[in-house]
Amino acid sequence: MTNSSLVDFTLYLADSTLVLGQRNGEWCGHGPVLEQDIAITNITLDLIGQARSFYQYAAKLIGNDCTEDRLAYWRNEREFKNGLLCERPNGDWAQTIARQTFFSFYQRELFTQLLNGSDSTLAAIAEKSLKEVRYHCRWSSEWICRLGDGTDESHQRLLNALDNLWPYTGELFIAAQYEKDLKIDTAGMSISWMTALSDLFAEATLPPPSLTSTFMHTGGKTGQHTESLGYLLAEMQYVQRSYPGCEW
Amino acid sequence: MENLTFETHFQDKIDQEIKIEPRDWMPEAYRKTNIRQISQHAHSEIVGMLPEGNWISRAPSLKRKAILLAKVQDEAGHGLYLYAAAETLGLSREQMIEDLHSGRAKYSSIFNYPTLTWADMGAIGWLVDGAAIMNQVMLTRTSYGPYARAMVRICKEESFHQRQGFEILLVLSKGSEAQKAMCQDAINRWWWPALMMFGPRDTESTNSDMSMKWKIKRKSNDELRQQFVDMIAQQVTLLGMTLPDTELRWNEQRGHYDFGQINWEEFWQVVKGNGPCNKERLAARKKAWDEGRWVREAATAYAAKQKQKQKAA
Numbered sequence: 001m002t003n004s005s006l007v008d009f010t011l012y013l014a015d016s017t018l019v020l021g022q023r024n025g026e027w028c029g030h031g032p033v034l035e036q037d038i039a040i041t042n043i044t045l046d047l048i049g050q051a052r053s054f055y056q057y058a059a060k061l062i063g064n065d066c067t068e069d070r071l072a073y074w075r076n077e078r079e080f081k082n083g084l085l086c087e088r089p090n091g092d093w094a095q096t097i098a099r100q101t102f103f104s105f106y107q108r109e110l111f112t113q114l115l116n117g118s119d120s121t122l123a124a125i126a127e128k129s130l131k132e133v134r135y136h137c138r139w140s141s142e143w144i145c146r147l148g149d150g151t152d153e154s155h156q157r158l159l160n161a162l163d164n165l166w167p168y169t170g171e172l173f174i175a176a177q178y179e180k181d182l183k184i185d186t187a188g189m190s191i192s193w194m195t196a197l198s199d200l201f202a203e204a205t206l207p208p209p210s211l212t213s214t215f216m217h218t219g220g221k222t223g224q225h226t227e228s229l230g231y232l233l234a235e236m237q238y239v240q241r242s243y244p245g246c247e248w
Numbered sequence: 249m250e251n252l253t254f255e256t257h258f259q260d261k262i263d264q265e266i267k268i269e270p271r272d273w274m275p276e277a278y279r280k281t282n283i284r285q286i287s288q289h290a291h292s293e294i295v296g297m298l299p300e301g302n303w304i305s306r307a308p309s310l311k312r313k314a315i316l317l318a319k320v321q322d323e324a325g326h327g328l329y330l331y332a333a334a335e336t337l338g339l340s341r342e343q344m345i346e347d348l349h350s351g352r353a354k355y356s357s358i359f360n361y362p363t364l365t366w367a368d369m370g371a372i373g374w375l376v377d378g379a380a381i382m383n384q385v386m387l388t389r390t391s392y393g394p395y396a397r398a399m400v401r402i403c404k405e406e407s408f409h410q411r412q413g414f415e416i417l418l419v420l421s422k423g424s425e426a427q428k429a430m431c432q433d434a435i436n437r438w439w440w441p442a443l444m445m446f447g448p449r450d451t452e453s454t455n456s457d458m459s460m461k462w463k464i465k466r467k468s469n470d471e472l473r474q475q476f477v478d479m480i481a482q483q484v485t486l487l488g489m490t491l492p493d494t495e496l497r498w499n500e501q502r503g504h505y506d507f508g509q510i511n512w513e514e515f516w517q518v519v520k521g522n523g524p525c526n527k528e529r530l531a532a533r534k535k536a537w538d539e540g541r542w543v544r545e546a547a548t549a550y551a552a553k554q555k556q557k558q559k560a561a
Contacts, residue, residue: 003465018310022305023307025304025317026304026305027322027537028297028304028317028321029294029297029301029320029532030532030535030536031536032536032539032540032543032544033540033543033547034294034324034327034330034331036280036330036543038321038324038325041317041320041321041324042321044317045314045317045318045321046311048314048317049314051310052310052314053312054312064253068310069309069310072310073308073309074295091542092542093541095515104380107288122252145550146546146547146550147543147546149550150545150546150547150549150550151542151545151546151549153542153546154542154543154545154549157542182424187541188299208478213353221358233485235305235306236305236306239306239307239308239366239535240308240309243308243424243426243427244513245424245428246423246424246427247422247423248308248309248312248366248419
């Protein structure tokens with residue numbers, strides 16, 4: 001295992017949680033009902049908290065006075081390694097729920113694996129985060145059921161959202177070089193992820209997901225993103241970059 | 249005659265500091281005043297999420313982003329308690345929200361001002377939450393039980409927010425020249441609107457007399473405003489900043505700070521809907537509500553189906 005693979009993988013974990021947190025945060029104050037505004041903000045807070053833990057670890061590995069904010073605010077589009085799924089725009093509530101479900105189910109598999117992995121810091125972060133992720137899985141599953149088995153409109157909107165986002169799920173299970181170096185078993189994860197989703201979809205009266213029949217986008221893990229990431233980062237990073245070297 | 253006895257009994261309770269509870273008899277005007285005030289307070293929390301929510305995506309550090317998110321989320325929580333308190337008086341949350349959207353119900357005018365820089369997050373916490381706390385501490389002793397109890401919880405979180413706001417400004421005040429300028433600019437823009445938050449002068453406040461008699465309010469607008477000025481005039485020196493008022497000075501005789509004239513013309517314009525962001529704020533709330541309709545409908549339909557299934561089983 002090389003140090004640079006570990007750094008890259010940690011940044012992948014950090015960037016994915018931060019970018020999804022940044023997206024979910026856009027709901028704060030604009031949710032469909034007050035209780036859910038609070039719930040999605042809670043999830044956002046968890047994701048930002050996870051991102052901070054991963055960035056702090058990456059900063060420590062990099063050394064040279066690197067900090068979490070240096071990594072979050074001073075890297076460009078081509079350096080961000082988050083999964084493409086995380087940067088997809090919020091769309092309607094169905095799209096946000098679909099994105100969260102795909103990602104939280106994936107995180108549950110990934111963090112379970114890290115828990116038993118060789119890196120003790122990642123294992124510790126995964127352990128703490130898993131408690132949160134299990135709640136995110138439960139919360140988003142409940143919404144998949146409500147929307148899937150709610151009204152005709154909600155069913156249709158959810159189907160559209162799943163269709164929209166499905167092509168961004170494939171890359172989560174294609175190992176980047178740094179994942180291969182760290183012996184992350186992405187293929188194994190994809191099987192349990194698919195099984196869990198199939199069960200959920202059946203409960204929600206939705207057709208089963210299929211991994212084989214659709215084209216999948218890739219590139220996020222190695223810094224080749226969709227157009228929307230640049231805007232997200234421009235907004236997120238502008239204060240730091242306008243006033244370099246300041247404390248906040 | 250009978251109403252008179254009820255009313256005497258009601259006023260007796262108030263005079264003896266016994267809380268009025270939802271099932272107790274109360275004069276219709278007392279109910280209406282409380283509904284108006286509590287729902288307005290709830291709406292202020294919800295609309296108040298918007299100006300700060302603006303900066304979640306742009307917070308200058310991850311730590312600040314997390315703190316700001318948590319703060320805006322607290323406001324949503326306050327809105328929830330307050331809607332629940334108002335519902336005990338017989339109006340549903342949906343109805344209150346409709347009233348907000350139709351303009352029948354108001355919210356605090358302060359949220360019609362724009363948040364233009366990061367320093368505004370500090371100024372809002374320190375000045376706006378600071379002004380709100382003056383009012384809210386008083387309301388922990390208000391005569392309507394559910395409202396008073398909601399305020400106890402809210403006050404704890406609000407004083408935390410105020411310290412956080414001050415801390416944001418403190419960091420800026422020790423930073424670069426640009427940060428200092430940003431800090432002073434935010435104070436300049438928020439100071440006068442914060443003073444307006446206490447409402448019209450006592451001589452011009454229409455709702456005050458009855459509210460005092462019923463102990464919904466316990467201090468007048470001007471008393472609270474003075475208390476606020478006295479507190480902030482001291483604290484601003486810790487920041488090494490100034491308040492934008494050339495007439496502000498300590499008055500030995502009164503034992504208070506004297507301060508300049510509030511621009512009441514501006515105050516009434518904003519109340520009437522002509523503030524910098526009135527239209528945007530209301531439009532954002534309506535959009536969220538309208539676009540959330542199908543989501544709420546789905547949740548209701550699903551719950552009904554589940555109930556049906558349970559019955560059948």
